[in-house]
Amino acid sequence: MNAAEAFGQYLALVQANAGILDREPDLLANIREQATEDAADLIETYKADKDVPAECRTTSLYAPDYGINLSHIDMTADIAASFHCGVPNLNCYLAVVVNDVVHFTDTLGRLPEGLEIYSLRDVPAKYSEESSDLISRGFPVGSLLLTDGIYIRVAEGCRVDKPIQIVNIFKSDTPLLTPRRIIVDAKPESAVRILICDHSQSPAMQHLSSEAVNVAVGRGARVEIYDIEESSQATHRHRQLYAQQAGNSELVVNSTYLHGGVTANEYNVEVDGDGAFTDLSGLAVLSGKQIVSNKVVLRHKGRHCTSRQLFKTAVFDKAHGAFGGRVIVDQNACDTDAAQTNRNILVSPDARMDASPQLEIYCDEVKASHGATTGQLDEQALFYMQSRGIPRDDARRMLTQAFMADVIDHIGYEVLRQRLHVLVEKRLNGDSASCSACASACRTNNNEI
Amino acid sequence: MAEELLKVSNLHAGIDGKEILRGVNLTIRPGEVHAIMGPNGSGKSTLSGVLAGDPRFTVTEGSASFHGVDLLSLSPEDRSHEGLFLSFQYPVEIPGVTMVNFMRAAVNAKRKYLGEEPMSAADFLKMMRQKRAVVELDNKLASRSVNEGFSGGEKKRNEIFQMAVLEPRLSILDETDSGLDIDALRIVAGGVNKLRSDRNATIVITHYQRLLDYIKPDVVHILYKGRIVHTGGPELALELEERGYDWIKQEADKL
Numbered sequence: 001m002n003a004a005e006a007f008g009q010y011l012a013l014v015q016a017n018a019g020i021l022d023r024e025p026d027l028l029a030n031i032r033e034q035a036t037e038d039a040a041d042l043i044e045t046y047k048a049d050k051d052v053p054a055e056c057r058t059t060s061l062y063a064p065d066y067g068i069n070l071s072h073i074d075m076t077a078d079i080a081a082s083f084h085c086g087v088p089n090l091n092c093y094l095a096v097v098v099n100d101v102v103h104f105t106d107t108l109g110r111l112p113e114g115l116e117i118y119s120l121r122d123v124p125a126k127y128s129e130e131s132s133d134l135i136s137r138g139f140p141v142g143s144l145l146l147t148d149g150i151y152i153r154v155a156e157g158c159r160v161d162k163p164i165q166i167v168n169i170f171k172s173d174t175p176l177l178t179p180r181r182i183i184v185d186a187k188p189e190s191a192v193r194i195l196i197c198d199h200s201q202s203p204a205m206q207h208l209s210s211e212a213v214n215v216a217v218g219r220g221a222r223v224e225i226y227d228i229e230e231s232s233q234a235t236h237r238h239r240q241l242y243a244q245q246a247g248n249s250e251l252v253v254n255s256t257y258l259h260g261g262v263t264a265n266e267y268n269v270e271v272d273g274d275g276a277f278t279d280l281s282g283l284a285v286l287s288g289k290q291i292v293s294n295k296v297v298l299r300h301k302g303r304h305c306t307s308r309q310l311f312k313t314a315v316f317d318k319a320h321g322a323f324g325g326r327v328i329v330d331q332n333a334c335d336t337d338a339a340q341t342n343r344n345i346l347v348s349p350d351a352r353m354d355a356s357p358q359l360e361i362y363c364d365e366v367k368a369s370h371g372a373t374t375g376q377l378d379e380q381a382l383f384y385m386q387s388r389g390i391p392r393d394d395a396r397r398m399l400t401q402a403f404m405a406d407v408i409d410h411i412g413y414e415v416l417r418q419r420l421h422v423l424v425e426k427r428l429n430g431d432s433a434s435c436s437a438c439a440s441a442c443r444t445n446n447n448e449i
Numbered sequence: 450m451a452e453e454l455l456k457v458s459n460l461h462a463g464i465d466g467k468e469i470l471r472g473v474n475l476t477i478r479p480g481e482v483h484a485i486m487g488p489n490g491s492g493k494s495t496l497s498g499v500l501a502g503d504p505r506f507t508v509t510e511g512s513a514s515f516h517g518v519d520l521l522s523l524s525p526e527d528r529s530h531e532g533l534f535l536s537f538q539y540p541v542e543i544p545g546v547t548m549v550n551f552m553r554a555a556v557n558a559k560r561k562y563l564g565e566e567p568m569s570a571a572d573f574l575k576m577m578r579q580k581r582a583v584v585e586l587d588n589k590l591a592s593r594s595v596n597e598g599f600s601g602g603e604k605k606r607n608e609i610f611q612m613a614v615l616e617p618r619l620s621i622l623d624e625t626d627s628g629l630d631i632d633a634l635r636i637v638a639g640g641v642n643k644l645r646s647d648r649n650a651t652i653v654i655t656h657y658q659r660l661l662d663y664i665k666p667d668v669v670h671i672l673y674k675g676r677i678v679h680t681g682g683p684e685l686a687l688e689l690e691e692r693g694y695d696w697i698k699q700e701a702d703k704l
């Protein structure tokens with residue numbers, strides 16, 4: 001089955017459930033309607049996408065026969081109740097999303113003035129109109145099936161004091177496709193930091209998360225979006241991050257893949273304003289048969305903008321990683337300073353990595369660089385370590401961790417940075433093979449929902 | 450006569466099909482210091498590398514027995530655990546791995562091999578402090594990445610520091626004196642002497658008599674074209690210093 005056929009099936013399901021959906025909020029109905037209109041085109045363009053490993057294409061990701069939760073039934077409130085992700089003891093505004101049902105009534109705590117967080121089911125009309133383009137963006141299958149999501153609005157000048165953490169949890173007895181959506185509308189001169197964690201509480205069950213994170217970074221605003229994926233081999237993810245940046249804004253995105261199945265991350269950043277700064281980074285540790293693709297399309301439209309990209313992948317066993325980075329500098333985007341770095345190591349002979357950095361420059365006055373390297377661990381270093389008694393496998397893990405260190409070190413969010421060093425070390429030691437053993441200390445009961 | 454600590458017999462080894470060691474025989478007993486000298490390119494570092502298990506080299510013939518264990522069948526890490534230590538002629542830089550983590554991994558791997566519990570953090574740090582003192586290694590280097598940006602002399606000191614931590618039964622010091630200033634040479638040689646006992650042994654590879662003034666050898670060997678062509682007492686090193694290698698080369702090439 002291809003994506004168009006899959007979409008057709010889901011559409012039929014949606015139509016058969018028109019009765020239930022009639023009672024849905026207008027906002028969601030509108031998204032659904034628009035998705036139906038856009039679907040055919042968009043799915044065709046995705047079908048043609050040959051840049052990513054076959055398994056990461058939407059044609060493969062959406063092909064299995066997943067169940068869906070159109071009635072927005074919350075079968076698992078108890079999980080949300082017992083689940084608290086702390087990363088650890090993180091002082092934050094917390095939202096827990098079990099499958100596609102958003103829980104935050106009690107966990108969020110008191111929000112500071114200027115920060116508003118809503119379920120997509122009850123965004124006030126004035127906001128949903130104002131942010132309608134941002135809200136409706138997403139892969140059509142996800143949009144078609146969307147029944148909930150998180151809407152974050154940061155008012156002009158509001159610098160949010162604590163991070164917002166969103167914990168996505170899968171829990172289901174049947175295969176499940178879950179649409180997820182996070183909207184961040186950061187008004188001028190505001191600042192907000194968001195951490196998204198993906199877990200699975202039914203690690204053996206097939207799941208697909210079809211997720212859109214849509215961010216508007218207003219003039220002079222700063223938005224940081226971090227995510228950690230630590231789920232299971234049966235948990236797949238198609239995640240699209242879309243961001244538009246106004247003048248003098250700053251966007252920081254960092255994505256860490258520790259565990260999962262097939263993951264396709266897409267980053268689509270449009271730098272519209274002048275003098276903006278963009279920092280995209282990511283690291284992935286792949287083993288077994290894991291497959292991860294990170295695909296960046298960064299478009300500089302404004303002048304005097306700076307962008308930095310640093311993506312690293314360590315591929316063990318028969319895993320397969322991919323990085324596709326496209327930086328486009330428009331004709332008017334003079335004085336752009338764009339740098340993209342992609343470094344990968346293949347730790348075993350069967351490991352595989354595809355890297356395709358791409359620069360498209362339509363303006364003369366720019367500084368742009370890109371580099372992609374894929375290599376192996378340094379044999380001389382391995383022997384030196386072994387000669388001191390460090391077993392070869394341990395030496396490989398230590399060198400892999402060292403290889404990743406700069407991606408983690410450049411994260412400005414200190415608690416997370418320290419935690420990521422530990423999480424990556426544990427990952428390399430094989431200590432947290434699934435969420436049940438996850439080191440992010442998600443389950444303490446001091447924060448009941 | 451005391452038991453043999455190392456017995457190398459007819460050892461042949463090479464790289465990419467090119468033979469470098471062409472039949473090395475060497476016997477070392479506990480408590481002894483052997484110096485190995487020889488012209489550049491004669492195979493001294495190759496011999497050290499082969500004994501330590503450098504995977505670049507292939508052994509084609511011969512054997513090496515280390516206190517009765519078949520050394521050549523062991524992985525490099527197990528050779529270390531069995532008590533072999535190589536001070537590298539060119540210590541390797543490992544960016545991103547701190548000295549502390551590196552040494553902790555090494556110490557605990559050995560303890561695990563010996564069936565012991567990992568060392569507590571406090572004991573480990575205390576030991577690190579004591580061992581650093583042996584070669585007066587700067588405290589600041591401990592928090593840096595292994596050998597990264599270390600000066601030539603600091604790298605060599607760092608090798609002997611690691612030797613002090615691992616307490617090997619046989620140490621091979623491959624040109625540990627090169628790159629050391631006069632004071633450092635005395636300190637490092639002093640460190641090596643402090644670690645000597647009648648149970649362990651040392652192979653000192655050097656080009657210069659000066660190191661041998663500090664670390665007094667019992668036996669001096671000359672390696673030439675992959676073979677030990679001459680063996681003598683400490684006076685041999687002095688003779689080489691005076692006469693150079695030509696007479697040795699002529700003698701050997703006649704054969």
Ligand SMILES: Nc1ncnc2c1ncn2[C@@H]1O[C@H](COP(=O)(O)OP(=O)(O)OP(=O)(O)O)[C@@H](O)[C@H]1O
Binds near residue numbers: 490492496505538
């Ligand atoms: N990796 C290698 N590839 C090719 N040839 C090598 C390699 N390593 C060593 N050799 C060769 O083997 C021979 C012996 O080298 P080795 O380093 O053992 O000499 P050495 O006696 O230690 O010399 P020096 O006194 O200069 O340190 C040399 O001819 C050298 O070029």
Ligand SMILES: [Mg+2]
Binds near residue numbers: 493494495538623624
């Ligand atoms: Mg040498």
